[in-house]
Amino acid sequence: MERIYLDHAATTPMHPSVVEKMMEAMANTFGNPSSIHSFGREARHSIDTAREELARSIGAKENEIIFTSGGTEADNMALFGVAEGYQHIGKHIITTKIEHHAVLHACQKLEKLGFEVTYLPVDETGKISLTDLSRELREDTILVSIMYGNNEVGTIQPISEIGQLLKDHQALFHTDAVQAYGIEGIDVNRCGIDLLSVSAHKINGPKGIGFLFSRDHVKLVPRSFGGDQERKRRAGTENLASIIGLHEAVRISGKMQTEKRSAFIEYKEIFIQQLTEQNIEFKLNGILEESLPHVLNLSFPGTNVEAMLVNLDLAGIAVSSGSACTAGSVKPSHVLVAMFGEESERLTNSIRYSFGYNTTKEQIIKAACETAKVVSRLKK
Incomplete structure (x- = not known):
């Protein structure tokens, strides 16, 4: 049968080319990217090349890409990082009732920490109302987190219109694009997106790797501490083979x-x-x-x-x-x-x-x- x-x-199943690139990396590129010798420089070059491709895929700059362990960490990093970094300005966050639990559960935790969260309703097609969003914006709103496309029913939110609405407001705009990336053409500048989450295993890449786009002006308080990796935003030796796998998955996804x-x-x-x-x-x-x-x-x-x-x-x-x-x-x-x-x-x-x-x-x-x-x- x-x-x-x-x-x-x-x-998604890993693309054969992704598996091949990762096997090659695991066999031959074992240096620590933070080391200054030739083995380390080879590893660092692979990471830099991947970061360039990822940034280019969404119209971002290389220094705005932070490698994570996947979409959940990227979502958590965006919400907790912004909440801690901007709580002196306000403690109000807006999201929707249909977000992935990586966002919803993070918001619930933030509520316990003293933040106020507004959960926007959706209509029977799964879309939010821009009027509702505009009405809920306040002087102390610091973050709006609305997913790009829903993982259960597929509905795409009016992302560009949301970005335009927030253009003259202090609130940062985060979107969980885990389900949309690789299938929708995304330009963070055209859409006015400040933070965006991606996971490799949704685009025929490996599990356990993803990235967060965080615009260079965003004050993002780190969630892990140790080394200076990812420009001091995420400590820990980089997952080189998976980053290479993500790079290849993004390359193939873009072509297809x-x-x-x-x-x-x-x-x-x-x-x-x-x-x-x-x-x-x-x-x-x-x-x-x-x-x-x-x-x-x-x-x-x-x-x-x-x-x-x-x-x-x-x-x-x-x-x-x-x-x-x-x-x-x-x-x-x-x-x-x-x-x-x-x-x-x-x-x-x-x-x-x-x-x-x-x-x-x-x-x-x-x-x-x-x-x-x-x-x-x-x-x-």
């Missing part, structure tokens, strides 16, 4: 971006068409336009998410939901709760399909047909 992986929003976008948009259309032709009842969570092309979240009335996931897995289809499934209970997706309310049936019957560079049209057709079979069987 062919196993079809349609959970790329959770993590247009091709991937076109393919993923077509995959969504094919998937929906297949379900429609087989008279399967479903509802789209989010919107097709202004959404991440690789994320498709569907609600199947009359089904149960746990049964759907198990049956699809038995059919060789790997997908996910926004729910944390445990024995005998389901914790509803906070994203779907924010979009549809706590009483919506969509909380218990929604499935996320997400595509990657090695997904094929044939796999999409088969996955849609298997989904149709499972839905029909469960509704009998």
